[in-house]
Amino acid sequence: ARSSTGMESFLVAASIRADDAVSQRDSHCTDQAKPILAYWAIRGLAQPIRLLLEYLHVDYEDKRFEQGLAPAFDKSCWYDVKDTILGDYPFPNLPYFVDGDVVVTQSNAIIRHVARQHNLHGATPDEATRCDIMLEEGMDLRNRTVALAYGRSGKFEDVLPTYAATLRTHLQRYSLFLGTHDWFAGGTLTACDFVMYELLDQNQLMVRGCLDAFPNLRTFCTNFSALPRSQRAATTNHGHT
Template sequence: MSSTSSMVLGYWDIRGLAHAIRLLLEFTDTSYEEKRYICGEAPDYDRSQWLDVKFKLDLDFPNLPYLMDGNNKITQSNAILRYIARKHNMCGDTEEEKIRVDIMENQIMDFRMQLIRLCYNSDHVSFLSRHQLSKFPFYCCSHQPNLCWWWLFSLSFPLFQEKMKPQYLEQLPGQLKLFSLFLGKYSWFAGEKLTFVDFLTYDVLDQNRMFEPKCLDEFPNLKAFMCRFEALEKIAAYLQSDCFFKMPINNKMAKWGNKCIC
């Protein structure tokens, strides 16, 4: 992080959706500071640090992460990445590169969401007694409206993570194969030019190899991509710095990736 701050990146005190943004800010030597919001402990997972200011920041669509750069106030993680990338010509030059960037930007987000769904499954509502579950949406609206989203989200997924993890690992090689084929013999996912989608892809692949350490073993070009990215001078420096933290990936209510590495 540069000593003279201008941009402000706001997010939870986790890697989450901000990690690729941090990597891109560091790589482009962008001057920035962070505003990190802390989620409370179980059972309430208090989010008041963020909720108290959420609608006071003049954001069009208040959410985390956000980026403030002078009069420009941006939400949506990929919009933030594109904003930074445009300043440094990292969105692709040729039409072919731009198409590959557009495809990867969306495909890697779909892939990311699969692991997120596994980590934030409905077991995380266990802090509510089961007999209260049917009353949960009404309880939330009157007492803790910030939890309403969680009730709606949880209903879509199986109760126990044990049912989801084997299914995820079963389909993981097939997903990774598609990325391997798309990368092919290129150095980067747009071709031979480094773009912001490489930062996204590195982050998501890194999370998956932390979740299943051998998952990239069958795909030498993906492993080479990871090594190539980590060897970039400014990335290597950041990964070795005190500013970098490998964990937690997810927030405290998650079932995996929610702990700091001591």
């Protein structure tokens, strides 16, 4: 277990890294318009990006497209503008990120774009590789979670036990990969941690106690939620999953 003194040093170091990234950004981008992150008015694919931007103190526009009410969930607010809102950009999609003259779609591409700007893609080649692995593992987990939430056949409570059993198998693998490290890439906070925290948090809401058998995953979530700005991001950006 981390001592109180060790935890304080740990959080201070994380805060210093974020402040350094902010200083570097401000020295180069003071004259640029605010970046725009656009997505549906839910957590979904954009929430890890929101968490990352909040952690980095990035002043950005959080643009949200509001779906209609159930059962139709009208999406015309997006589809009416999809082919024009990004000009001649060939891959209009949600989420999208407009950063000066750069337009980025695909959630992991956005995460990597921001991470590279702020040195959160790994301090070493090995950490960068581990970060990439967990970004893709995170997408696989998200797809399974989305299938339970949106694409299931049958009642939620009927299919949940099967999902929970499969989830436990994957949590065992995440726990093994994390090992004794503070973060999934190793000793350095990276972009994949924002993705994994969001997905572990979502799954804890659906499968109560799913992390009880994995103390290192619980510690990871506790440490992440204590990072500067992460608490504010979690409370202001929650909404539906």
